[in-house]
Amino acid sequence: MTISREDVLRVAELAHLELTPEEAELYRGQLDEILNYIGKLQQLDVTNVEPMTQMSSQTVAASGEPRPGAESDLREDTLLPCHIADAVLEQAPDAVKPFFRVPRVIER
Amino acid sequence: MSAGAPWTIASIQTSLRAKKISAREITTEFYADIDRRNPSLNAYLALSRDRAFAQADRVDVATACGEKLGPLAGVPIAVKDVINTAGVRTTCGSKILETYVPPYDATAVARLEKAGAIILGKTNCDEFAMGSSNENSAYGPVRNPAALDRVPGGSSGGSAAAVAAGLAVAALGTDTGGSIRQPGACCGIPAMMPTYGRVSRYGLIAFASSLDRIGPFARNIADATAVMSVIAGHDENDATSAAVSVPDYAAEIEPPVAGLRIGVPEEYFAQGIDEEVKDKVLAGIALLEKLGCRRVPLKMPHTEYAIATYYIIATAEASSNLARYDGVRYGLRVPGSTLIEMYRKTRERGFGAEVKRRLMLGTYALSSGYYDAYYLRAQKVRALIARDFSEAFEKVDAIVTPTTPTPAFKLGEKTSDPLQMYLADIYTVTGSLSGIPGISVPCGETRGQLPIGMQILGPRFSESRVLQLARAFEKAGGFTI
Numbered sequence: 001m002t003i004s005r006e007d008v009l010r011v012a013e014l015a016h017l018e019l020t021p022e023e024a025e026l027y028r029g030q031l032d033e034i035l036n037y038i039g040k041l042q043q044l045d046v047t048n049v050e051p052m053t054q055m056s057s058q059t060v061a062a063s064g065e066p067r068p069g070a071e072s073d074l075r076e077d078t079l080l081p082c083h084i085a086d087a088v089l090e091q092a093p094d095a096v097k098p099f100f101r102v103p104r105v106i107e108r
Numbered sequence: 109m110s111a112g113a114p115w116t117i118a119s120i121q122t123s124l125r126a127k128k129i130s131a132r133e134i135t136t137e138f139y140a141d142i143d144r145r146n147p148s149l150n151a152y153l154a155l156s157r158d159r160a161f162a163q164a165d166r167v168d169v170a171t172a173c174g175e176k177l178g179p180l181a182g183v184p185i186a187v188k189d190v191i192n193t194a195g196v197r198t199t200c201g202s203k204i205l206e207t208y209v210p211p212y213d214a215t216a217v218a219r220l221e222k223a224g225a226i227i228l229g230k231t232n233c234d235e236f237a238m239g240s241s242n243e244n245s246a247y248g249p250v251r252n253p254a255a256l257d258r259v260p261g262g263s264s265g266g267s268a269a270a271v272a273a274g275l276a277v278a279a280l281g282t283d284t285g286g287s288i289r290q291p292g293a294c295c296g297i298p299a300m301m302p303t304y305g306r307v308s309r310y311g312l313i314a315f316a317s318s319l320d321r322i323g324p325f326a327r328n329i330a331d332a333t334a335v336m337s338v339i340a341g342h343d344e345n346d347a348t349s350a351a352v353s354v355p356d357y358a359a360e361i362e363p364p365v366a367g368l369r370i371g372v373p374e375e376y377f378a379q380g381i382d383e384e385v386k387d388k389v390l391a392g393i394a395l396l397e398k399l400g401c402r403r404v405p406l407k408m409p410h411t412e413y414a415i416a417t418y419y420i421i422a423t424a425e426a427s428s429n430l431a432r433y434d435g436v437r438y439g440l441r442v443p444g445s446t447l448i449e450m451y452r453k454t455r456e457r458g459f460g461a462e463v464k465r466r467l468m469l470g471t472y473a474l475s476s477g478y479y480d481a482y483y484l485r486a487q488k489v490r491a492l493i494a495r496d497f498s499e500a501f502e503k504v505d506a507i508v509t510p511t512t513p514t515p516a517f518k519l520g521e522k523t524s525d526p527l528q529m530y531l532a533d534i535y536t537v538t539g540s541l542s543g544i545p546g547i548s549v550p551c552g553e554t555r556g557q558l559p560i561g562m563q564i565l566g567p568r569f570s571e572s573r574v575l576q577l578a579r580a581f582e583k584a585g586g587f588t589i
Contacts, residue, residue: 008468015427015471016434017464018452027465030526034469037527038416041485044492051487052494055304055318055543056348075347087211093441100436105447 002035003028114274117183117331124171124182131164131171131182135226138184142228142275150250151260151269153189155229156196160184163226170224180338181224186276188267189230190237191322192311193217196227200313201235201245201263204458205439214311215346216280216322216339223338228276231266235460236430237282237315239263240290240532243523244462251519254296254559258516261291261532264325268295271325278335279325284316285418286511286536288323289548293511293561296550298332298578299325303568304543305350308343316425317348319418319540329579332547333357336571352569360572365580366400368573371504375411376535382514384554388589389510392551392562395586396508396577404504408496411538413489415530418537420473420486426463427470433458465526494542501567506577509535511548511561539565549578552589562586 008028012019019027089095094102113119115134123129139157146152167182187193190200192210199205213221221227234244242250242265250265252258253273260269264281268291271279281288283301292299300323307322314320324335340354372393377386397403435441435454442457444450459467473482500507513534522529539546544565551562562581566574581587 003472007472011468011472011475014475015464015467016431016448016451016455017459017467018456019464023464027468030465031469031472033527034419034530035472038420038482041413041416041420041489042481044410044413044489046485046488046492049488049491051484052491053487056350075344084211088437091208091211091438093435093439102436103444103447103450 002039003032114327115277116328117180117277117334120182120277121177124167124177127171131167131226132161134182135160135164135184135228138228138275145273145275148251148256149253149269149273149275150248151231151266151273151275152186152229153199153201153232153247153266154197156193156227159196160226160228163221167224167226178222178224179334180220183225183277184228185220185225185335186228186231186267186270186279187217188233188264188279188281190233190282190313190315191217191280192313193227193230196230198230198313199247200237201233201247202458202460202463203246203440204433204454208439210311212311215308215343217311219338220280220335231264231270231279233266234263235463236313236426237263237284237287238426238462238466240286240529241517241522242266242291243519244460246460249519252295252516254557255516258518258558259294261294261512261516263287263291265291267325268292268297268299271295271327272297277327278331280322280339281325282312283321283323283540284319284422285540286533288325289511289536289546289561289563290533292325292548294516294559296553296559297325297327298329298547298549299323300332300336300547300575301539301545302336302340302571303350303545305348305352306545306569306571307339308341308346308349310343310345314429316422317429318425319422329361329549329575329582330358333361333575333579336575340571350569355572357572357575361576361579363576364400365396365577368401368506368577369404369504370396370401371404371406371500371507373406373408373411373500373507373509375408376509380513380531380534381510385510385512385514385560388552388560389508389562391589392581392586393508395584395589396581399580399584406500406504406507408500408538410489410492410496414493414538414541415534417486417489417493418533418541419469419530420482421490421541423466423470424473424483425470427467427474430463430467462526490541493538497538497542497544497565505566506570506573507565509563509565511535511563515554515558515560535563539563544568545571545574547574547578549581550587
């Protein structure tokens with residue numbers, strides 16, 4: 001067994017999910033099966049393999065292989081006007097313009 | 109279309125310019141068909157009638173005034189519900205965005221409309237594009253037009269079904285691990301995943317940012333090519349879109365394919381493949397050989413690690429991207445006495461089972477103590493999978509494989525076994541992880557008349573060649589082989 005019930009509850013807490021006891025048990029079994037399958041990656045020797053961390057065309061060769069040392073394509077950090085603030089706030093469950101209102105953040 | 113041959117982009121352009129039909133009449137015809145057939149297919153989640161008819165009228169006024177029409181003038185197109193449409197509800201197939209109406213258009217949608225296309229509505233999909241059968245939609249599954257008791261594939265099942273059923277001339281889908289190509293294969297239509305960065309993702313609601321791509325479904329290669337020509341190209345609003353010029357696809361897909369080297373990797377025909385799928389794809393490859401292509405056997409040894417790699421990377425990225433659904437800024441909010449309680453209750457009620465499963469898997473893979481064993485290792489294996497392709501493309505011009513190991517399965521057949529569902533993407537995730545383009549084209553049917561798909565993959569930014577092979581295959585009768 002790779003993953004315990006406690007692991008599931010801990011991960012659910014990190015992911016801000018509230019699981020029922022039935023869900024926790026269901027997911028434990030399913031995640032266990034998936035993680036066992038994923039365990040096959042441990043068979044491979046990956047020493048001296050650079051992780052593929054960037055996908056943009058500037059940082060990979062035409063074939064798709066990472067191009068070491070290439071820099072990603074960054075734009076100038078300039079401010080641009082944005083005129084959709086009102087439209088965005090219209091979508092909020094609880095807005096007091098120009099703010100989103102949320103429950104108490106700090107205890108006591 | 110109620111009678112005669114289905115509309116194509118070319119036939120619409122000819123008829124509009126000859127004033128045989130108006131864009132309003134075409135739009136009316138499509139909505140009549142949708143109203144009649146969508147209740148059984150469930151391909152559309154929302155129809156944007158006001159927006160569609162306003163656009164149709166603009167096209168008709170332009171036609172009447174003798175103005176130059178765009179390349180997609182009057183062409184009815186459907187858009188997957190993970191792509192933002194200003195003023196038109198966009199749910200991602202999720203309860204958490206049930207009421208969300210985006211304030212802006214995705215670049216791909218804006219480009220389609222600028223070219224004259226008519227956006228008919230939003231198509232059903234697996235929740236947040238997570239799934240291979242469309243059964244993870246919070247709004248019910250889509251049914252496969254070729255067999256109503258079967259899935260259309262996923263996650264872009266609604267887009268595939270809409271085009272296959274003639275309820276749109278073309279559609280936009282998104283592909284993260286196979287979500288365009290696999291439903292294209294299941295529904296029997298061409299379906300293209302462009303190179304990573306080829307099509308802007310501005311306005312695409314993110315699932316896994318190093319994998320997500322937008323691409324077209326169409327009924328023929330000319331139509332898929334026409335849509336690609338409109339949506340491809342750099343966009344300053346998407347930092348991951350590539351500043352690589354877009355060739356004239358329509359011109360580049362016509363030359364004969366004789367002399368092209370076609371790689372056939374043995375790993376894609378190994379155990380687990382349906383015999384009828386294997387036979388038809390091999391027949392498709394034989395047809396390409398008849399057209400003068402040279403077949404080159406390949407070994408791609410890291411293929412068997414692709415699903416495991418994909419499900420770590422995609423879920424890890426999803427766990428980060430979907431953290432934004434917390435009840436604060438948009439969508440569902442379930443009240444709580446504290447902020448954290450509100451987050452948890454909102455996400456518990458708003459997300460479906462598969463999304464929760466993937467968020468937990470991704471969170472686990474990124475969590476302290478497991479990062480190196482899972483996420484970092486997956487990124488390294490991803491590099492090995494990409495290397496398999498770069499080495500192959502030194503020897504061949506394109507790679508041809510089955511799109512899926514089996515034809516469309518029955519509704520409910522795999523819902524209780526997530527791992528079996530994941531394995532439906534076994535031949536598509538490799539191209540996703542490597543950033544390369546690919547297309548699924550129909551290559552006949554099983555004896556039970558279920559569509560079969562053949563996948564053509566090429567090096568980065570080789571859309572022209574991929575489409576050229578698909579076009580030659582289509583012209584030679586490959587779709588009904």
